Structures are given as C-alpha cells and as structure tokens.
Amino acid sequence: MSHTLGIRQAQKQKTRQALLDAALQLLEEQSLSSLGLREVTRAVGVAPTAFYRHFRDMADLGVALVEEALDSLHTTLVALLAATGDGKDDGEERIAATVELIVAYVRTHPAHVRFIAREQHGGVQAVRSAIGDQLALFAQEVKDQFAGEPDSAGWDEDDLLMLARMYVDHMVMTASSLLEAAPGTEQRVAVGARRQLRLLSLGRHHWLDER
Amino acid sequence: MSHTLGIRQAQKQKTRQALLDAALQLLEEQSLSSLGLREVTRAVGVAPTAFYRHFRDMADLGVALVEEALDSLHTTLVALLAATGDGKDDGEERIAATVELIVAYVRTHPAHVRFIAREQHGGVQAVRSAIGDQLALFAQEVKDQFAGEPDSAGWDEDDLLMLARMYVDHMVMTASSLLEAAPGTEQRVAVGARRQLRLLSLGRHHWLDER
DNA sequence: CCATGCAGTTAACAACTGTTCTCCGAGATT
DNA sequence: AATCTCGGAGAACAGTTGTTAACTGCATGG
Incomplete structure (x- = not known):
C-alpha cells in the first residue's frame, strides 16, 4: 500500500483536514449543533459548496472529529497502560504518572479535549453515540489491562468493567477540569485528581474484604 | 409580603414560565447555543419581541433555566441528606436509598437532567459557570454533612471536599446515564451506580489506614 | 495526447435569524 | 374618572443560513 497517493487526492485530504481544523477551532466558543456549514468554509477560505465534497452535513463532520480526537486520546491511553502496567511500581507512583500524562495531553490537545467533553452530552445524536462507543471501547482496554494484574484476582467480570469505566470517566472529567481551570490553577x-485516584485505588484494594 | 401579586404581574410570570418550559422542551434535541429566540416564542404562541420583556437574550434564559433546574435538584439533595444522614444505617442501605432517589428524580425531571448534563460543558459561558457554581455549592453541603459523621474523624478539610465533589459528580453522571439508557435498561x-458508590465508600473507610 | 473524472467555483433561491421602532389596550395609580 | 405603565403585537430591516444547479480547470488513466 501507500504509493504516495497522487497530488489529486493529496489536495483533497488537505482541504478536508483544513475543514476539520477550522471547525475544531470554531467549536471552542460554541457547540456543534450551532456551528454552521458556511461558517466553517468561510474560515478555511473555500466556497460553501465545497463542503459537500467531504461531508454530508455538519453531523457527519462531527463524527469525523470524534474519530480524530479519540484516536489521539487512544494513543495516549495505550502509552499510559504501557508505562504503568508492569505492576512493579506501587500505587502512588502509578497515580502520579497517570495524572502527569493527562496534564501533558490537555496541554498539547486542548481543542480535542474541549470537543469531547462538550459533545459527549451534546445536542447531536450521532456524535454523542460515536463518543459513547469509543469510550466504552477504552473501558474495555483498561479492563483487559486490569485483568492481568495480581490485584484483580478473584474479581467479577462486571466489577472489573465497572472499575475501568470509573477510571475512564475520571480521566475525561479531569481533562475537562484542567481545561476550565484558571491559568496557574x-x-x-x-x-x-491524584487524591481522587488514590481513593479509587483504596476502594479497589479492599473490594473483596468482606466477602 | 405576598399580597396576591396583581393580575398584571401574574400574567407576566405566566408567559415567562411558558417561555422557560418551551425552551426546556426544545432543548431535548439540540443545545442552548443553537436554540433561537424566535423558535421559543413561536412554540409559546407569542410575538418574538415579547421575549425581550423577560430576558435579555438566550444566554439569560439559559441562566434562569439553571436556577430552576438546580433548585429542584437541590430539594432532592436535601431530602437525600436528611434521609441517609442519621448515621445509623450502614453503607449498603444508604447506597440503595441514594440510587433510588436519583432514579426517581430522573423519572420526574428528565428534561432538567438533560439540560444540566448537556450545558455543564456546553457552548454558553454564562450558563456553564452558573452550573459550576451551583454544583460547587452542592459539594459544600455534602461536605458539611460528611463532616458531622463519625467516619470523617481525622479527615483533612480538602480531602472531605474532594470526596463530596466525587459524590456530586457521580450523582450527575448517574442521572445522565439513566437518561440515555435504553428503555428497560x-x-x-x-x-x-450502586457498585460504584460501594467502591467510593470502601475508599473512604480506608482513607486513613496507612497514615 | 486526449477524453474523462472530479475538487472547487459562481450565482441564485427561499427561509430564517436577532433587533429596532411604533403602536395598542388593559391593568394600575391617583 | 383621567392618567400613566407596561406586556405584548405588528411590520420592517439587513444578514445569515442550507441547498440547488450549472460551470471551470486541472490531474489522471487509457
């Protein structure tokens, strides 16, 4: 594969990406359901009708944005699991590394974080369920990671998934909080966030105590 | 006070409420930043210009909706703290009662829940911070409740507030999940939700273990 | 080298938006 | 009874929106 796809399709993907970038930037001050097609094309410097060469409508573009945003987040998540997954380091170190990675991610991808946080419960159905599906997938991966750790011996499948979901949700919530935090805060x-993770970790360790 | 405010102001508050109700209903399928002034007045059956007699713009109406929604939620929260606050019942009963109250609230105020969940991270700044302030206030109340319980002996102030925030956030998140859940699910x-609360409760009980 | 495909343009459309100004009529005030 | 107040109606405004149709020019594959 990859025979340096022709100058033709290259240009197409270039403007497509320009549309996505412009939309993401415009979405910092409004939500997807109020973002207009013309607004996006105007920001790119392209005719309104050119939009249809790439997306059916704004909801379609929104779904594409979800894929882009959650793909970069997924990369971060894999790195996180790899870095903290050896089971050697005790809780505190692992927690610190996790939070630090989230902080770094928010610093490098603020617009993506804002988009996901905003549209997770936003007004466009297709985008909402696209995000929901992806996050459920993340939870699965986290669960699989947990399943391989000695701390999870004797755990129920459902309980593990529930725990994973809490971690994923907490990750998104923390990222969103970091965004809205006043500069310097x-x-x-x-x-x-570290304190909250510590509490979750404690709950995890004593989950099977009184059984 | 309260001398049966004249038929004049009565009518005014009546249409004002009609505007709020219509907006809340229209917001089930879109977000605030895309909801138009004319759309709302049309739904009520009133001239567009009448809107200005009650609200400066849609953001202003949004803030009013926040007050209405979170006031009803506050009532529920107080009931929750009162019902589970005697410290007699052990964790499991308390958890079940909490979740049941949330379920009941979502069933009776679905539109309010959807609005809060959606606009908490939504595109209208004024509404976002209005919700944030109110939720912070809720966390304070929960914290004060916790502070009076024996389980919280020796707890740091910041830690208590952190715990309270986790409970409030979990409450909102659970309510939102109940909304989007397929009927029967x-x-x-x-x-x-009960499992998650159990985990939080476990974390809480062992918070001071290794100090 | 030429015919085809296709990303992007131009022009036009009906529909809709927020906002202003002017007016009306009924409750409130004296 | 006369006057004032003010919630709401009506008409008009300049701007914006999504979508259509027919076009242009250039990279592409035969």
Whole structure:
C-alpha cells in the first residue's frame, strides 16, 4: 500500500483536514449543533459548496472529529497502560504518572479535549453515540489491562468493567477540569485528581474484604 | 409580603414560565447555543419581541433555566441528606436509598437532567459557570454533612471536599446515564451506580489506614 | 495526447435569524 | 374618572443560513 497517493487526492485530504481544523477551532466558543456549514468554509477560505465534497452535513463532520480526537486520546491511553502496567511500581507512583500524562495531553490537545467533553452530552445524536462507543471501547482496554494484574484476582467480570469505566470517566472529567481551570490553577486540579485516584485505588484494594 | 401579586404581574410570570418550559422542551434535541429566540416564542404562541420583556437574550434564559433546574435538584439533595444522614444505617442501605432517589428524580425531571448534563460543558459561558457554581455549592453541603459523621474523624478539610465533589459528580453522571439508557435498561445502570458508590465508600473507610 | 473524472467555483433561491421602532389596550395609580 | 405603565403585537430591516444547479480547470488513466 501507500504509493504516495497522487497530488489529486493529496489536495483533497488537505482541504478536508483544513475543514476539520477550522471547525475544531470554531467549536471552542460554541457547540456543534450551532456551528454552521458556511461558517466553517468561510474560515478555511473555500466556497460553501465545497463542503459537500467531504461531508454530508455538519453531523457527519462531527463524527469525523470524534474519530480524530479519540484516536489521539487512544494513543495516549495505550502509552499510559504501557508505562504503568508492569505492576512493579506501587500505587502512588502509578497515580502520579497517570495524572502527569493527562496534564501533558490537555496541554498539547486542548481543542480535542474541549470537543469531547462538550459533545459527549451534546445536542447531536450521532456524535454523542460515536463518543459513547469509543469510550466504552477504552473501558474495555483498561479492563483487559486490569485483568492481568495480581490485584484483580478473584474479581467479577462486571466489577472489573465497572472499575475501568470509573477510571475512564475520571480521566475525561479531569481533562475537562484542567481545561476550565484558571491559568496557574492547573496544579491544584492535578493534586485533586491524584487524591481522587488514590481513593479509587483504596476502594479497589479492599473490594473483596468482606466477602 | 405576598399580597396576591396583581393580575398584571401574574400574567407576566405566566408567559415567562411558558417561555422557560418551551425552551426546556426544545432543548431535548439540540443545545442552548443553537436554540433561537424566535423558535421559543413561536412554540409559546407569542410575538418574538415579547421575549425581550423577560430576558435579555438566550444566554439569560439559559441562566434562569439553571436556577430552576438546580433548585429542584437541590430539594432532592436535601431530602437525600436528611434521609441517609442519621448515621445509623450502614453503607449498603444508604447506597440503595441514594440510587433510588436519583432514579426517581430522573423519572420526574428528565428534561432538567438533560439540560444540566448537556450545558455543564456546553457552548454558553454564562450558563456553564452558573452550573459550576451551583454544583460547587452542592459539594459544600455534602461536605458539611460528611463532616458531622463519625467516619470523617481525622479527615483533612480538602480531602472531605474532594470526596463530596466525587459524590456530586457521580450523582450527575448517574442521572445522565439513566437518561440515555435504553428503555428497560435503567435497572442495569442502577446496579452499576450502586457498585460504584460501594467502591467510593470502601475508599473512604480506608482513607486513613496507612497514615 | 486526449477524453474523462472530479475538487472547487459562481450565482441564485427561499427561509430564517436577532433587533429596532411604533403602536395598542388593559391593568394600575391617583 | 383621567392618567400613566407596561406586556405584548405588528411590520420592517439587513444578514445569515442550507441547498440547488450549472460551470471551470486541472490531474489522471487509457
């Protein structure tokens, strides 16, 4: 594969990406259901009708944005699981590394984070369920990771998934909190996030105590 | 006070409420930043210009909706704290009662729940911070409740607030999940919510273990 | 080298938006 | 009874929206 796809399709994907970028930027101050097709094409410097060469409508573009955003997040998640998955380091180190990775991600992909947080419960059905599906998939991966750890011996399948979901949800929530935090306040948010992870970790360790 | 406010102001508040109700209903399928002034007045059956007699713009109406929605939620929260606050019942009963109250609230105020979940991270700044402030206030109340319980002996102030925030966030998240759950699936969501609360409760009990 | 495919353009459309100004009529005030 | 107040109606405005149709020019594959 990959025979340096012709100058033709290259240009197409270039403007397509320009549309996605422009939309993502415009979405910092509004939500998808109020973002107009013309608004996006105007920002790119292209005729309104050119939009239809790439997307059926704005909802379609929204779904494409979900894929782009959650793909980059997925990369981060894999890195996170790989870095903290050896089971050697005890809880505290693992927690610190996790939060630090989230902080770094938010710093490098703020617009993506805002988009996911906003449209997760937003007004466009197709986008909402696209995000929901992807996050459920993330939870599955986290669960699989957990399943291989000694701490999870004797755990129910459903309980493991529930735990994984809590971690994923907490990850998204923390990222969103970091975004809205006043400049300079990010460290406070990070401290809070570590404390919350510590609580979850404690709950996990004592889950099977009284059984 | 309250001398049966004249038939004049009565009519005014009546149409004002009609505007709020219509907006809340229209918001089930879109988000606030895309909801138009004319759309709302049309649904009520009133001239577009009448809108300005009650709200400066849609953002202003949004803030009013926040107050209405979170006021009803606050009532539920107080009931929740009162019902589970005697400290007598052990964790499991308390958890079941909490989840059941959330389920009941979602069933009776679905539109309010959807609105809060959607606009919490939505595109209208004023509404976002209005919701944030109210939820922070809820967390304070929960914290005060926790502070009076024996389980919280020796707890740091910040840690208590962090715990309270986790409970409030979990409450909102559970309510939102119940909304999006396929009909008949609510019971599954409720079971998951109970498990999550159990985990939080376990974390809480062992918070001071290794200090 | 030429015919075809196709990303992007131009022009036009009916529909809709927020906002202003002017007016009306009925409740409130004296 | 006369006057004032003010919630709401009506008409008009400049701007914007999504979508259509027919076009242009260039990379592409035979």
